[in-house]
Amino acid sequence: xxxxxxxxxxxxxxxxxxxxxxxxxxxxxxxxxxxxxxxxxxxxxxxxxxxxxxxxxxxxxxxxxxxxxx
Amino acid sequence: xxxxxxxxxxxxxxxxxxxxxxxxxxxxxxxxxxxxxxxxxxxxxxxxxxxxxxxxxxxxxxxxxxxxxxxxxxxxxxxxxxxxxxxxxxxxxxxxxxxxxxxxxxxxxxxxxxxxxxxxxxxxxxxxxxxxxxxxxxxxxxxxxxxxxxxxxxxxxxxxxxxxxxxxxxx
Numbered sequence: 578x579x580x581x582x583x584x585x586x587x588x589x590x591x592x593x594x595x596x597x598x599x600x601x602x603x604x605x606x607x608x609x610x611x612x613x614x615x616x617x618x619x620x621x622x623x624x625x626x627x628x629x630x631x632x633x634x635x636x637x638x639x640x641x642x643x644x645x646x647x
Numbered sequence: 648x649x650x651x652x653x654x655x656x657x658x659x660x661x662x663x664x665x666x667x668x669x670x671x672x673x674x675x676x677x678x679x680x681x682x683x684x685x686x687x688x689x690x691x692x693x694x695x696x697x698x699x700x701x702x703x704x705x706x707x708x709x710x711x712x713x714x715x716x717x718x719x720x721x722x723x724x725x726x727x728x729x730x731x732x733x734x735x736x737x738x739x740x741x742x743x744x745x746x747x748x749x750x751x752x753x754x755x756x757x758x759x760x761x762x763x764x765x766x767x768x769x770x771x772x773x774x775x776x777x778x779x780x781x782x783x784x785x786x787x788x789x790x791x792x793x794x795x796x797x798x799x800x801x802x803x804x805x806x807x808x809x810x811x812x813x814x815x816x817x818x
Contacts, residue, residue, distance in 0.1 A: 593759065603770065607776070612763045625762070627770055627796065
């Protein structure tokens with residue numbers, strides 16, 4: 578379920594949601610400043626899916642390689 | 648790791664002629680700046696792992712200031728010099744006391760949330776955010792966490808430093 582903007586802004590002052598998907602990637606959504614120090618990339622995406630199995634061939638992003646694990 | 652801030656059970660200090668470097672292992676999130684920048688001084692495979700004789704004071708200060716947590720901090724041995732230390736020396740010991748910053752102020756100062764992909768290491772998330780994992784939900788105000796990207800951590804979803812031991816290469 579994508580987070581609604583107002584849900585992010587209310588209450589806690591939370592600017593982003595970090596969601597660890599079971600047996601899947603890290604999803605981060607909201608107000609983000611993104612740095613990839615190895616590839617020297619900076620960006621401000623509203624949503625990203627990051628590999629956390631170490632197998633993606635499109636790192637740091639998830640490419641669904643986790644589903645191919647033996 | 649998610650631990651209470653300012654709660655450290657252990658700590659060590661290392662001195663050269665000019666500065667003292669403080670090490671608080673409980674605060675380390677394995678962001679890995681220190682050993683990637685200056686392995687001559689910060690070598691996790693050596694004991695003791697910090698050896699200030701490996702570089703000059705200026706360079707050591709530069710690298711200690713890169714540490715995103717309170718794990719590494721420093722001060723001048725000559726107390727008078729500490730008074731003039733400026734904000735850009737982020738890891739000077741006098742700026743490493745977040746209890747001085749009120750929660751409200753922290754909320755205003757930090758947005759958006761910073762997401763940093765560390766070189767061959769974890770992703771470090773910093774700021775005001777909510778994390779959901781294993782059916783749990785936690786809010787962080789001016790918080791910092793480090794999440795595993797190598798797939799090898801024994802403390803999933805958090806980084807425990809395993810990427811270095813297994814030689815994880817982000818490519």
